Amino acid sequence: MNEMTPPKNERSAALKGLGTARKRVEDLRFTQGKGNYVDDIQQPGMLFGDFVRSPYAHARVKSINAEAALALPGVVAVLTAKDLEPLSLHWMPTLAGDKQMVLADGKVLFQGQEVAFVIAEDRYIAADAVELVEVDYEERPVLVDPMKAELPDAPVLREDIADTLEGAHGPRRHPNHIFTWEQGDKAATEAVIAEAPVVAEEMVYYHRTHPCPLETCGCVASMDKVNGKLTVWGTFQAPHVVRTVASLLSGIAEHNIRIISPDIGGGFGNKVGVYPGYVCSIVASIVTGKPVKWIEDRMENLMSTAFARDYWMKGKIAATADGKITGLWCHTTADHGAFDACADPTKFPAGFMNICTGSYDIPTAYLAVDGIYTNKAPGGVAYRCSFRVTEAAYFIERMIEVLAIKLGMDAAELRAKNFIRKDQFPYNSALGWEYDSGDYHTAWDKALKAVDYDGLRREQAERLEAFKRGETRKLMGIGLTHFTEIVGAGPVKNCDILGMGMFDSCEIRIHPTGSAIARLGTISQGQGHATTFAQILASETGIPADDITIEEGDTDTAPYGLGTYGSRSTPVAGAATALAGRKIRAKAQMIAAYLLEVHDNDIEWDVDRFVVKGAPERFKTMKEIAYAAYNQAIPGVEPGLEAVSYYDPPNMTYPFGAYICVLDIDVDTGEAEVRKFYALDDCGTRINPMIIEGQVHGGLTEALAIAMGQEIAYDEIGNVKTGTLMDFFLPTAWETPNYTTDYTETPSPHHPIGAKGVGESPNVGGVPCFSNAVNDAFRAFGLTHTQMPHDHWRIWKTAHDLGLHA
Amino acid sequence: MAKTHLKMTVNGQAVETLAEPRELLIHVLREKLGIKGPHIGCETSHCGACTVDMDGKSVKACTVFAAQADGADVTTIEGLGGPDNLHVLQEMFREHHGLQCGYCTPGMITRAHRLLQENPNPSEEEVRFGMAGNLCRCTGYQNIVKAILAAAAEMAAAKEAAQ
Numbered sequence: 001m002n003e004m005t006p007p008k009n010e011r012s013a014a015l016k017g018l019g020t021a022r023k024r025v026e027d028l029r030f031t032q033g034k035g036n037y038v039d040d041i042q043q044p045g046m047l048f049g050d051f052v053r054s055p056y057a058h059a060r061v062k063s064i065n066a067e068a069a070l071a072l073p074g075v076v077a078v079l080t081a082k083d084l085e086p087l088s089l090h091w092m093p094t095l096a097g098d099k100q101m102v103l104a105d106g107k108v109l110f111q112g113q114e115v116a117f118v119i120a121e122d123r124y125i126a127a128d129a130v131e132l133v134e135v136d137y138e139e140r141p142v143l144v145d146p147m148k149a150e151l152p153d154a155p156v157l158r159e160d161i162a163d164t165l166e167g168a169h170g171p172r173r174h175p176n177h178i179f180t181w182e183q184g185d186k187a188a189t190e191a192v193i194a195e196a197p198v199v200a201e202e203m204v205y206y207h208r209t210h211p212c213p214l215e216t217c218g219c220v221a222s223m224d225k226v227n228g229k230l231t232v233w234g235t236f237q238a239p240h241v242v243r244t245v246a247s248l249l250s251g252i253a254e255h256n257i258r259i260i261s262p263d264i265g266g267g268f269g270n271k272v273g274v275y276p277g278y279v280c281s282i283v284a285s286i287v288t289g290k291p292v293k294w295i296e297d298r299m300e301n302l303m304s305t306a307f308a309r310d311y312w313m314k315g316k317i318a319a320t321a322d323g324k325i326t327g328l329w330c331h332t333t334a335d336h337g338a339f340d341a342c343a344d345p346t347k348f349p350a351g352f353m354n355i356c357t358g359s360y361d362i363p364t365a366y367l368a369v370d371g372i373y374t375n376k377a378p379g380g381v382a383y384r385c386s387f388r389v390t391e392a393a394y395f396i397e398r399m400i401e402v403l404a405i406k407l408g409m410d411a412a413e414l415r416a417k418n419f420i421r422k423d424q425f426p427y428n429s430a431l432g433w434e435y436d437s438g439d440y441h442t443a444w445d446k447a448l449k450a451v452d453y454d455g456l457r458r459e460q461a462e463r464l465e466a467f468k469r470g471e472t473r474k475l476m477g478i479g480l481t482h483f484t485e486i487v488g489a490g491p492v493k494n495c496d497i498l499g500m501g502m503f504d505s506c507e508i509r510i511h512p513t514g515s516a517i518a519r520l521g522t523i524s525q526g527q528g529h530a531t532t533f534a535q536i537l538a539s540e541t542g543i544p545a546d547d548i549t550i551e552e553g554d555t556d557t558a559p560y561g562l563g564t565y566g567s568r569s570t571p572v573a574g575a576a577t578a579l580a581g582r583k584i585r586a587k588a589q590m591i592a593a594y595l596l597e598v599h600d601n602d603i604e605w606d607v608d609r610f611v612v613k614g615a616p617e618r619f620k621t622m623k624e625i626a627y628a629a630y631n632q633a634i635p636g637v638e639p640g641l642e643a644v645s646y647y648d649p650p651n652m653t654y655p656f657g658a659y660i661c662v663l664d665i666d667v668d669t670g671e672a673e674v675r676k677f678y679a680l681d682d683c684g685t686r687i688n689p690m691i692i693e694g695q696v697h698g699g700l701t702e703a704l705a706i707a708m709g710q711e712i713a714y715d716e717i718g719n720v721k722t723g724t725l726m727d728f729f730l731p732t733a734w735e736t737p738n739y740t741t742d743y744t745e746t747p748s749p750h751h752p753i754g755a756k757g758v759g760e761s762p763n764v765g766g767v768p769c770f771s772n773a774v775n776d777a778f779r780a781f782g783l784t785h786t787q788m789p790h791d792h793w794r795i796w797k798t799a800h801d802l803g804l805h806a
Numbered sequence: 807m808a809k810t811h812l813k814m815t816v817n818g819q820a821v822e823t824l825a826e827p828r829e830l831l832i833h834v835l836r837e838k839l840g841i842k843g844p845h846i847g848c849e850t851s852h853c854g855a856c857t858v859d860m861d862g863k864s865v866k867a868c869t870v871f872a873a874q875a876d877g878a879d880v881t882t883i884e885g886l887g888g889p890d891n892l893h894v895l896q897e898m899f900r901e902h903h904g905l906q907c908g909y910c911t912p913g914m915i916t917r918a919h920r921l922l923q924e925n926p927n928p929s930e931e932e933v934r935f936g937m938a939g940n941l942c943r944c945t946g947y948q949n950i951v952k953a954i955l956a957a958a959a960e961m962a963a964a965k966e967a968a969q
Contacts, residue, residue, distance in 0.1 A: 023900055023901065023903075024900065024903070026908065027899065027900040027905060027908070028889075028900070029908075030905055030908030030911050030912075031883075031892075031896040031899050031900055031905065031908075031911055031915060032843075032883065032884070032887070032888060032889070032892075032896060033841075033842065033843020033844070033882065033883035033884050033912040034843070035908045035909070035911075037845065037909065039836075039845070039846065040836075040842045042837070123833075124826070124828070124829070212943065213907070213909075213943055214845075214847045214853060214855055214907070214909045214910050214941065214942070214943045214944075215845065215847065215907070215909045216847075263907075263908065264907065265845065265847075265907050265908070265909030266906075266907040266909060266943045266944055268943070295846075297849055298847070298848040298849060298850065298853075525907055526906035526907030526908070526944045527906070528906065690903050691903070693903070694903045694906060694944075694945060694949060695906075697945055697946030697947075697948045697949065698906060698943070698944045698945050698946045699946075700946055701945075701946035701947070702943070724848070724850055724852070725848050725850060725852035725853060725941070726850065726852065730852075730853075730941050730943065732937075732938040732939075732940075732941060732947075733933070733934040733935075733937045733938055733940075733942075733947040733950065733951060734934050734935055734938040736934075736946055736947045736948075738948055739946065739948060
């Protein structure tokens, strides 16, 4: 028997567990065109919904006349706020404690706002009917600039709450003011800044942008009046929360609602929120008794569902003359648009912006964030980041560069001088977080060495001299970033969404022949959960990953969980998965001991089996144990082999990374060509290196887009200027560089397998890295800071303003 | 609206259908013929999720009228390969992690197929240029490019072996 047992390393490799670059199980169907996305869902008798949207950013709605639309053959109904009001569904709660109009209730507050919902037999007729709905508007003054929101002549946007002085997050000082959120010690920080020998100040604007997944948002709602069940297929990053919200809003009991997230064509935060389209489709299905499909077009997506960022961050950073940082002060004006629909945990109206001390040991800090209403679309989602972490990382990584200029110091050296040291972890930051683990100096040194940092600086100096001699028109910029994220929300004691604690879950069932199915409360949107969660279970249970099916997204079958966003799947659901696997193993141990006729304590786990201590020829594999669990009567042990785990994380996880970018800027055309990008990520224990690398490539490309051109821009009367992919920058294969990836591995001490999450790191670290490189290229000409996005025009303008075209 | 009788060849099969003059090819494929591999991402020809092959050329089916495809030979991802005869591009996209959410993938592979017909031995630069009409939000393209170059090499090797 012993001779037949393959060696440990072979058995381990056969599992394709943790650390394996396992090929993705999802890919077979995706590469053959057999994905099942929401627009692929067809139901008998299905109708199509389409919105009449406001052309104005601020106007009263005097009347809506749907007669001509209703007269069009094939049009079934036209819903307005008046129709929804008896159901109390003309407004809905937002994730941020505010409320939002589902359909225009007397006025519109942003261009593209939903005014009426047309239901027709096909999408062409619905689009025709939208054109036939006559809406009489009376234009109102428009507020676009959040800095002007509280001026005496500012129009009041939210008349519905104009007299409400107490908001969801404390006192409001003006009808256009939403909240003030303060963290840290204001007096102490201001005292440090007043006395510091060196203080650098800057206004750092992180512009408004949009996650823009390739698949837009949509749903199919189907009310079955025979059995009283409502089924909704949709692009939901948090299907269980959608079910609870749908139940609370509609009054339909939660067990009679089934929410299904099918394959999702990218999310990046766009698909976390609850949108008027979902509510209207559900109502339309209830009213008509037929399934109703609603799918956004691209312009609707960019104009109405979930913008990101739009933070004006005024900063002051204090240091000693030799570059030791002593204090950080930040005041942020947060443009939230017309409704506060930010997707943040309830107690964090500015998300985790208070991670803005970054990777640095800053003893004293203060942060205040003011949320402001403007005539823009609602949203404020975490676009490929944990709640506002990318804003925080951009802010501190720009402030470090600005301080380095003030000090006349190399920015790499300034960082190293101020990093939190390895021996300081767990580290309590001045703004209230406990960083779990890190080794920043090791990562930083590895990165600088990998790119030959000193050599790059020499080359840059030579290029500058050549530029001054008129031999080249290209400047070289070196971008540095060391970021620290805070992900994996989060501990139920302080993290909830609409009151639901942010735990997550896994339920695993081992079949008699030793294969398994596991279901989770999360939902993949491309992250490859079906591949990686099976790897976690393979390592925990000894069942090969290839024999484990992973299922997510169907609220009738999956355990309750808070979904996938904020890099929380691996830190939270991944932990639940590991612990469910351990429960399986604990029961398996009892069964194995019975089968081997020894005491539980006399056997030990060995990759895929329990072995009698000191007698390696006596063992039971997990496969044998699974069979026994179903076909033998074992005294004191229930038949079957199943486990469920709900995991409430004790802390967040803190992935970090060191990124370096080199780009060449043509000062005459404003073009920037990325020549090199080195990304070192530390996401703790690595589950699948291939998938990690893919996540880093993708996140860096989204960062490239944001830093170099992507924005949601409005004109002075609130018209969206970037409503199509002609204007809204998504890089193609042609503009996108090749990236070099690297890693260090500092496990999280509190996560069952030490994993921290990685999907969002490259976006969080990538944006400041690209932006720092652009700014760095002009440092020699006196530039301290220039705002993103660094498109060709803005770069050209910077060069022009610095006199480089003379 | 009056409908037109259309005949075309889709993935090697002769098909007939009725469509309004304004109806787009992507809607006819997806909703009338049940061919759901090609997706809709932008409806303005920018993203390429709807890319199909029409008479030996890559077209974006969201901006082609179905009537324009009357009499045409149309190939979609479903026509390139299936469970028993995977196309080498389908294999290489999986092998090199050239996809994540999968939404752009059918259009991406269909376009890559045509690109390799036009240029069987492309450089990395030619792949990047030739694929620039197809957007991906997940992968950053690096592994897509790698997959296409690997497929080109495999196809060249297979051709050589056959000779």
